[in-house]
Amino acid sequence: MKEIYFDNNATTKVDEAVFEEIRPYFCELYGNPSSMHFFGGQVQRKIDEARNRTAALLGALPEEIIFTACGTESDNAAIRSALEIFPEKRHIITTRVEHPAVLTLCRNLSKRGYRVTELTVDGDGNLDLDELRAVVDDDTAIVSIMHANNETGVIFPIEKIGAIVKEKGALFHTDAVQAVGKVPMNMASSTVDMLALSGHKLHAPKGIGAMYLRKGVPFRPFMVGGHQERNRRAGTENTVGIIALGKSCELAGHYLAEENSRVKALRDRLEAEILRLIPNVRVNGGGAERLPNTTSVAFEFVEGEAILLLLSEKGICASSGSACTSGSLEPSHVLRAMGVPFTCAHGSIRFSLSRFSTDEEVDAIIGELPPIIQRLRELSPFGREFLQK
Amino acid sequence: MWDYTDKVREHFLNPKNVGEIPDADAVGEVGSLACGDALKLYLKLDENKERIVDAKFQTFGCASAIASSSALTEIIKGKTLDEALDVSNQEIAEFLGGLPEEKMHCSVMGQEALEVAIAKYRGGPVPGHDHDHLHPEMEGEIVCKCFGITDQFLKKVISDNKLHTAEQVTHFTKAGGGCGGCIPQINELIAEVMGDQPKEERKRPEKLTNLRKMQLIQDILEKEVRPLLWADGGDLELIDIAGSTVQIAFRKACAGCVSSGHTAKFVEQKLREFVAEDIVVEEVEG
Numbered sequence: 001m002k003e004i005y006f007d008n009n010a011t012t013k014v015d016e017a018v019f020e021e022i023r024p025y026f027c028e029l030y031g032n033p034s035s036m037h038f039f040g041g042q043v044q045r046k047i048d049e050a051r052n053r054t055a056a057l058l059g060a061l062p063e064e065i066i067f068t069a070c071g072t073e074s075d076n077a078a079i080r081s082a083l084e085i086f087p088e089k090r091h092i093i094t095t096r097v098e099h100p101a102v103l104t105l106c107r108n109l110s111k112r113g114y115r116v117t118e119l120t121v122d123g124d125g126n127l128d129l130d131e132l133r134a135v136v137d138d139d140t141a142i143v144s145i146m147h148a149n150n151e152t153g154v155i156f157p158i159e160k161i162g163a164i165v166k167e168k169g170a171l172f173h174t175d176a177v178q179a180v181g182k183v184p185m186n187m188a189s190s191t192v193d194m195l196a197l198s199g200h201k202l203h204a205p206k207g208i209g210a211m212y213l214r215k216g217v218p219f220r221p222f223m224v225g226g227h228q229e230r231n232r233r234a235g236t237e238n239t240v241g242i243i244a245l246g247k248s249c250e251l252a253g254h255y256l257a258e259e260n261s262r263v264k265a266l267r268d269r270l271e272a273e274i275l276r277l278i279p280n281v282r283v284n285g286g287g288a289e290r291l292p293n294t295t296s297v298a299f300e301f302v303e304g305e306a307i308l309l310l311l312s313e314k315g316i317c318a319s320s321g322s323a324c325t326s327g328s329l330e331p332s333h334v335l336r337a338m339g340v341p342f343t344c345a346h347g348s349i350r351f352s353l354s355r356f357s358t359d360e361e362v363d364a365i366i367g368e369l370p371p372i373i374q375r376l377r378e379l380s381p382f383g384r385e386f387l388q389k
Numbered sequence: 390m391w392d393y394t395d396k397v398r399e400h401f402l403n404p405k406n407v408g409e410i411p412d413a414d415a416v417g418e419v420g421s422l423a424c425g426d427a428l429k430l431y432l433k434l435d436e437n438k439e440r441i442v443d444a445k446f447q448t449f450g451c452a453s454a455i456a457s458s459s460a461l462t463e464i465i466k467g468k469t470l471d472e473a474l475d476v477s478n479q480e481i482a483e484f485l486g487g488l489p490e491e492k493m494h495c496s497v498m499g500q501e502a503l504e505v506a507i508a509k510y511r512g513g514p515v516p517g518h519d520h521d522h523l524h525p526e527m528e529g530e531i532v533c534k535c536f537g538i539t540d541q542f543l544k545k546v547i548s549d550n551k552l553h554t555a556e557q558v559t560h561f562t563k564a565g566g567g568c569g570g571c572i573p574q575i576n577e578l579i580a581e582v583m584g585d586q587p588k589e590e591r592k593r594p595e596k597l598t599n600l601r602k603m604q605l606i607q608d609i610l611e612k613e614v615r616p617l618l619w620a621d622g623g624d625l626e627l628i629d630i631a632g633s634t635v636q637i638a639f640r641k642a643c644a645g646c647v648s649s650g651h652t653a654k655f656v657e658q659k660l661r662e663f664v665a666e667d668i669v670v671e672e673v674e675g
Contacts, residue, residue: 096622096641096642107619107622110619110624111616111619118622118641301422301449302449303425303426303449303450303451303454304451305391305451305452306401306450306451306452306455309401309452310402313402330425330566330567331425333622342422342423343422346422346425378407379404379407379447379448379449379455380427380447380448380449381418381427381428381429381447381448381449382422382427382449383449384409384447
């Protein structure tokens with residue numbers, strides 16, 4: 001069965017061009033970039049190129065890029081560093097809808113005596129910037145707010161947030177794992193101090209990430225050891241990962257316009273057809289500004305895991321904010337924070353597209369999904385009551 | 390991805406006995422939309438009103454909930470009501486070749502619906518685990534407020550399945566899987582049912598100076614109460630202590646939470662247990 005992969009916010013296919021770029025660096029050009037000899041030196045030059053390419057996508061300087069293992073590491077490094085730089089400041093601000101990479105860290109820190117404010121969101125998933133203005137104070141060490149939400153695709157107004165944060169002298173970090181490659185960025189004119197990105201969300205392999213660290217912002221690494229990454233992230237470089245990330249950033253810059261035109265049109269058509277063909281559906285975050293590739297749709301009276309498994313039977317890969325898929329018993333923290341009505345919170349499905357998504361795939365989903373929802377509603381006591389009305 | 394058996398998959402993809410029985414003799418309904426799963430079970434009896442000749446179901450829930458319902462109806466068809474009452478949730482799970490532990494509550498839901506249907510038909514008291522919050526006809530005291538689950542039901546499941554940890558109880562019944570506020574009570578029930586000695590516990594002091602009392606209140610809030618609230622993104626702040634009146638304000642997820650009244654009661658109960666019997670907790674804006 002050929003897969004129809006609409007789960008690109010979970011991970012993406014490695015672009016063939018990325019794979020070709022790294023192929024020689026496994027068995028042939030395997031030198032250590034720190035070595036003095038020519039054999040390591042040529043790898044070092046390739047890493048420099050990757051750094052330039054990554055910086056170019058962000059509108060940053062090459063020395064502002066630190067390669068890490070993943071988005072989670074970048075998030076941890078940024079937040080922990082800020083707390084070490086300002087030992088007297090005991091307040092952290094984040095949001096209730098962050099990725100666990102940030103939220104779990106902040107909640108752990110709150111158990112260690114930090115004051116943590118989790119900003120709320122409205123029904124569309126938007127922040128209230130007045131709430132941020134009211135809570136940011138001289139005691140705030142760092143504000144960590146995601147660029148775009150992984151579950152709903154809702155985009156936060158990063159530059160407005162950064163301007164508020166700067167007034168109080170706190171550092172501003174953004175988890176941009178879902179936004180990089182989909183939203184144009186220019187760190188040169190940005191209010192962001194630190195930013196996290198992840199390779200496998202933009203067609204590089206898993207196990208490589210990067211952190212943007214604004215020039216002049218002090219940094220305390222939590223990985224110490226060798227001199228790699230200018231003493232900011234010790235450990236022998238993941239050379240193939242770094243080279244892959246560089247290539248994938250170059251490609252992402254190239255495809256940025258397509259993500260926001262062709263891919264967005266596919267997403268819009270998928271969403272519009274679902275709403276047209278299936279009654280009692282809502283789009284989570286539908287009223288907010290969103291990533292061009294993401295739609296989170298909530299089907300009333302049915303449960304998400306059952307939808308996913310029936311889609312999977314047809315080769316369609318999506319994901320769900322429902323409780324049952326995660327092993328927890330409540331719907332996702334993002335949907336709960338948005339106050340998604342309980343009649344449909346358990347039946348939320350996320351489709352996330354990529355530049356490899358096609359019209360035919362959208363057609364296939366539009367064909368398969370309505371009978372699946374109909375079948376589960378017929379099975380559900382609530383769905384039957386609704387269908388009989 | 391869940392590691393479902395082929396049997397679970399088969400009963401999810403092609404469930405047996407889906408639908409309603411318009412002239413059913415017995416109907417049992419458990420769960421709700423809010424809880425994330427629900428089952429409505431219909432039973433048709435023979436002319437002696439003794440043996441189940443047909444069973445049908447409607448289920449809202451995940452694959453294992455649907456498969457468990459299908460398995461249940463297959464198991465009970467042809468059984469007498471008394472035989473059916475002997476069907477345990479383990480039997481449903483075994484029929485399906487096993488369920489992931491996190492999904493055992495699906496098999497328990499099947500068994501619950503069966504008990505409710507038969508109890509309603511026989512006109513006796515309805516077993517105390519109708520997830521429909523705070524049902525008046527229910528037996529037992531509510532323990533888990535998030536999912537509306539009683540002590541009697543929990544004790545039965547703990548004993549039937551020989552559960553030893555609160556996490557297992559959550560997997561089997563969902564109790565404790567919401568705000569987590571009832572986990573200490575679940576541990577007490579496990580100790581009671583399984584005969585374990587309760588863990589070394591703090592003792593309430595005999596006499597307290599005012600200063601010591603205030604310190605102890607702060608200590609209990611920090612160590613015994615707030616970590617439980619954090620688990621669900623909630624928090625509270627101690628605003629003031631005047632004599633035995635403790636003023637608290639809820640923060641984050643607890644602020645504006647519909648169950649904050651329950652949470653305030655829970656805080657009071659903890660402080661009474663560890664500090665002094667006359668403590669009164671007041672929720673204030675602050």
